[in-house]
Amino acid sequence: MMKRQAYLGIDIGSISTKGVIIDEKNKILASAYIWTEGDPIGASKKLLHLLEEQFDKEHYQITAAGTTGSARKLVGTMIGAGTVKNEITAHAVGTTSLHPDVRTILEIGGQDSKIILVENGVAVDYAMNTLCAAGTGAFLSSQSKRLGIDVEDFGEIALHSQRPARIAARCTVFAESDLVHKIQMGYAKEDIVAGLCQAVAENYLNNVGKGKKILSPVVFQGGVSKNAGVVSAMKKALGCDILVDENGHLMGALGIAILAGRSGSIQEFDFSAEHAAFQTREVNCGRCPNNCEIICVYRDGKLIDSWGNRCEKGALRAEK
Amino acid sequence: MGKHTEVQSHRACTIGLPNGLLYAHYQVLWNSFFAGVGLQTRNSGPTNREILELGNECSIDETCLSAKLYLGHVRSLLGTCDYILVPRINSWGRQRDMCTRFASLYDLVCNTFRDSGQKFLSCNIDAGKKLTEESAFVQMGEELGFSKKIAENAYHQAKKEDENQWKLRLRKEEALYREKGIKVMIAAHSYIIEDDYYGKPIADYLRSLGLIPIRADITDRKEALKQSLKVSPTLKWEWNREIIGSLQMHREQIDGIVLVSAFPCGPDSMTDEIVSRHFAPLPVLRLVLDTQTGTAGIETRLESFADILSFQKKGGLAQ
Known part of the structure; x- marks a missing residue:
């Protein structure tokens, strides 16, 4: 057969x-x-x-x-x-295969975030966060630890807030000091949590989404899309409905x-x-002043690949 | 600014040329000028990680990557030559300004390395004070102990050589617009895109993805300055105007633009924004470089940008 x-x-x-x-x-x-x-x-x-x-x-x-x-x-x-x-x-x-009519894909992951604009099923433009990870999943999970809340419960708690606190979200370091300040001032926990969700949405739209025309249908993905608080803040900021696919994380x-x-x-x-044993090893090339860090990957003790070298001097060949 | 009155014995004198910032623009002019007056030059060589680290150590954190690299190049030349050339260029005329970095460069370098005993040579161009390129070169020659006449001759010779070589480079670059394939203009300052450690790998990587990268900074400069006024009548930085004008001249011949900045500085953050808006719907990718040595982030962005361009050209998503 x-x-x-x-x-x-x-x-x-x-x-x-x-x-x-x-x-x-x-x-x-x-x-x-x-x-x-x-x-x-x-x-x-x-x-x-x-x-x-x-x-x-x-x-x-x-x-x-x-x-x-x-x-x-x-x-x-x-x-x-x-x-x-x-x-x-x-x-x-992945997304256009499930949602052929999608125009905007918002994605907030653990360390980076991106926006992809689609026309007739073809990506026509995209933007990605620059160097820092402000307003991504990493930021939310570190703040949830500070607040003593499971990150999974974050969204649910945020939805209970009537008056989200304003939290500066441009930079994680500033956001954190702002957050501590608001806690000490006596703000309710749900208002702070909702404020954080709002800050993430605004930070995303002001940075990654800057200058991009966000047309609907909008699909929201990445780990942060599982957070109902951020989804609701994003809907409010965009003024349109947002689709969160239950398989969004698999796109x-x-x-x-x-x-x-x-x-x-x-x-x-x-x-x-x-079942194979894999090992990686970092070597400093040292054959020129660049001193590239070369990553070597071994499978069952045998070198199968390497990268990181900027020139031929650092090229290591796989063992056949 | 310090003035060097001491006259060196010409034959033994070597001039160090740091391979950063203005070098990309001036290498031909400088090398031929010094050769013309009979002096030797010494280049600090391509940027590598050692130079990056040297520069990083003597710079403040919040400054332009190219300026950090420049200090690294200067530092690697300390004590190896009689003078190190550190020009100061303020402006070429009305609406033809340079970034403040270039106006402050000489003082910054002298101050940073004040205890090194190294002598620095300046070349001061400032249209507001009627200091032209020619007068700056003549003054530089006189400072080194040459007569006005010798310096003038060397300058004119060097200028001719520079213009000839530029024409050749320009012709080669412009031929790329006629090639078949996906053409991407790299809009970056010459000192970024010509940097061996940061800039060149970007063009190489685009080429390895099957695209044709074309440099916006190699252009008919006079025409570019004129065209830039159509994009922004008030933009005042000479090199940013050249790049923007060059994009305007070629917008119909290209498929996308890659903007590369070494730092979100005043001139670049403003022109990057103008470019993204003015040249829409042409796809534009903005890259900001930093001292990080990993290239993965840059490669992800370039690869996906290349995918978008090629899918668009094919009219379908990876069909």
């Missing part, structure tokens, strides 16, 4: 790692969502295990794999992915799986990477 084709997509972000396996019609056959916890290799192994459990190996064979997200290169090497692409393209492809993984499937190159994937 001929097995049907399936494609694997993994999106390894700074905070969470997401994965899907889809069939040729982009239907999700298996999906998983776990914390990266500063260990992209370990998280990816765990993710592969979770996906393997849900995957129907009798009827399907994975013929293409792709990785995206900030650790795409590392994990791409580790699982031997044929497609390694940036998260902006992956998100645009990057879905997009890269679709791109891997379309890449045309067939490469059968087994789950062996799950």
